[in-house]
Amino acid sequence: MPRLRVQSLTKAYPSVLANDQVNLSVGAGEIHAVLGENGAGKSTLMKMIYGVTAPTSGTIYWEDQPVDITSPAQARALGIGMVFQHFSLFETLTVAENTALFLPPGQSLDALSIKIREVSEHYGLPIDPNRHVFDLSVGERQRVEIIRCLIQKPKLLIMDEPTSVLTPAAVDRLFETLRQIRAEGCAIVYISHKLDEILALCDRVTVLRDGRVTGECVTEDQTPASLARMMIGHDFEHPFKPEPTAGEVALSVNNLSLKAVDAHGVSLSELSFSLKVGEIVGIAGISGNGQRELCSLLAGEVMPDAGDIHWFGQSLVGEGSTRRRQRGLCYVPEDRLGTGALADMSLTENSILTAADRAGLVSAGFLKLEKARAFADRCIKSFQVKTVGARAAARSLSGGNLQKFIMARELEQSPTVLICAQPTWGVDVGAAAQIRQSLIDLARSGCAVLVISEELDELFDVSDRIGVMFNGKLSPIEPISRTNREQIGLWMSGLWQKAA
Incomplete structure (x- = not known):
């Protein structure tokens, strides 16, 4: 029965x-x-x-x-x-x-x-x-x-x-x-x-x-x-990743530290790494080891207690998220409903929240609603988001479709640097392959991309270099050719520190 x-x-x-x-x-x-x-x-x-x-x-x-x-x-x-x-x-x-x-x-x-x-x-x-x-x-x-x-x-x-x-x-x-x-x-x-x-x-x-x-x-x-x-209904293609031609350092993190704001937070300790034009750096790690805090620092939502972040050699400390977005830093947060999008707002309104400056959706303090709708429509079309249209509320979309829309919204802004956390969370296999290929194509077109994910297969598909976060610390960043899934899996338990 x-x-x-x-x-x-x-x-x-x-x-x-x-x-x-x-x-x-x-x-x-x-x-x-x-x-x-x-x-x-x-x-x-x-x-x-x-x-x-x-x-x-x-x-x-x-x-x-x-x-x-x-x-x-x-x-x-x-x-x-x-x-x-x-x-x-x-x-x-x-x-x-x-x-x-x-x-x-x-x-x-x-x-x-x-x-x-x-x-x-x-x-x-x-x-x-x-x-x-x-x-x-x-x-x-x-x-x-x-x-x-x-x-x-x-x-x-x-x-x-x-x-x-x-x-x-x-x-x-x-x-x-x-x-x-x-x-x-x-x-x-x-x-x-x-x-x-x-x-x-x-x-x-x-x-x-x-x-x-x-x-x-x-x-x-x-x-x-x-x-x-x-x-x-058809076969899907695995991402094709050409060899990188890394350019100048777009974003550099130097001895960045942040004290946990409460007893359950994660303190970041002397993080240092660089992100170059034309490459993708992947960060692996078990959730709750400081990835969210690192994203908040890079996006300008909080300021570090020590250390510095440089944008093409210029310090970003003191600049908030609005100024960093104007420079060309785009950000896909891990929490798509609440941080990445507001549930009761339409897709057009959610586009305005992050793309107002980069996509020219505001002029002299006035919203260009028709241009904003056209931008949202482009996002919907580029990743085949299943929705009734740009006027649909974010909460009306399935989780995977909302993720696709948020990814498209950031990619359509032609970022100089893209910070992307859990890019294919809840996304079907065909759309995941498209997102990963889009990240590779974006990097090879001259963007510097940082991908933070718990999907090792995803990181090895898209990354040129890869590291691990554990307990607020960052491992060495290694070229993909010099590591493997087993080693990265061990590092996710902090074992690189013992080896060092």
């Missing part, structure tokens, strides 16, 4: 048919992948199952009985847990308080904190229950989402891009956990764009395209290439 079955499930919005007559069946003790491009309808389908949104038509069966799931609380009462792609955490509350909101009332926070520590350490996803969410990196927030689902011991676990900001070691540990709870009879619906993960973990695959089921298969019969063809 299937643990979950949906029959002819349809969700229609005024401007789009998100799901069209979808059928899906997941058995107890099965890990079932749902695969599709950004905007294919995966997240909408899961939100209907979890009670976040109501279906237009169709039926959901839970343990062979039709159910009308009207809220996440009702879903959790049935035994359904969900890890969202966009985090559903209250930033001003602690990890324990956020977890308590997911559980029946009357929980003791002290007892719950102990349980969170036990579960997080058992599953290899350590997190301090007393930390506030606003202090957590993206990777740490992902851990909170996963832990607070696992603490409920669900009968069905829905995971929407759960490994997007986890390191390879953390992914391996998570897979061990998922296999363990599968063996205990839990059904798992797993959404990911990482085809190798699906083949390694999942039993069956259902493919969505434009809101409809276009294929089903068992994973043992498939390869990454065959899954990609099922998903996007």
Whole structure:
């Protein structure tokens, strides 16, 4: 008997048919992948199952009985847990308080904190229950989402891009956990764009395209290439990276230090590196080791306690983010919804937020709305962003499509230096290849690019030189030809310091 079955499930919005007559069946003790491009309808389908949104038509069966799931609380009462792609955490509350909101009332926070520590350490996803969410990196927030689902011991676990900001070691540990709870009879619906993960973990695959089921298969019969063809309808090309012709130093960081602003922050200690015109430098590392603080310093959001940043030989210390953007420094933050874009603003308005000067969207203090809409339209077209248009609110886009729009918005400004954190987070395999090729092409056209990512494959695809951040310190920056994934993986635990 299937643990979950949906029959002819349809969700229609005024401007789009998100799901069209979808059928899906997941058995107890099965890990079932749902695969599709950004905007294919995966997240909408899961939100209907979890009670976040109501279906237009169709039926959901839970343990062979039709159910009308009207809220996440009702879903959790049935035994359904969900890890969202966009985090559903209250930033001003602690990890324990956020977890308590997911559980029946009357929980003791002290007892719950102990349980969170036990579960997080058992599953290899350590997190301090007393930390506030606003202090957590993206990777740490992902851990909170996963832990607070696992603490409920669900009968069905829905995971929407759960490994997007986890390191390879953390992914391996998570897979061990998922296999363990599968063996205990839990059904798992797993959404990911990482085809190798699906083949390694999942039993069956259902493919969505434009809101409809276009294929089903068992994973043992498939390869990454065959899954990609099922998903996007054709083969995708791996990025082509010509040899770099590095020019002058565009950005140099000299003995940069920053004291943590609170007990849970990361202090940066004497960071030094250079970024040259025409090259891509990649920074690897487990989330929460100072990457966010480094980005804030480079973007001009905070000033260092010691050290200096130079722009073509001229000091930037004292210059804020507006002046640095005017110089040609563009920035893709790791947090796309909240920092990278404002949810309730339209795509046109979100374009104005960062491209007003570089794209000429403001003149004499007045907005050029038509020019701003045209700019947003170019961004939508350049990365095939699935949306109803430039007037659409950022929150209406799927996570991957919003990521594509933010990437396009920064690239369309013809940056001199681009700082890019987690560039392909939540993006499907075809779009990820396009983004990576765009970064390579941008560098080879004369831009200096810094890519910060937890995806080692991504960094080795695009980088010319690569280093690692650990506990606020930076490893030596090595040419790609003189290192490998194994060495960088070891360095992500700080082992370069012991070797030195």
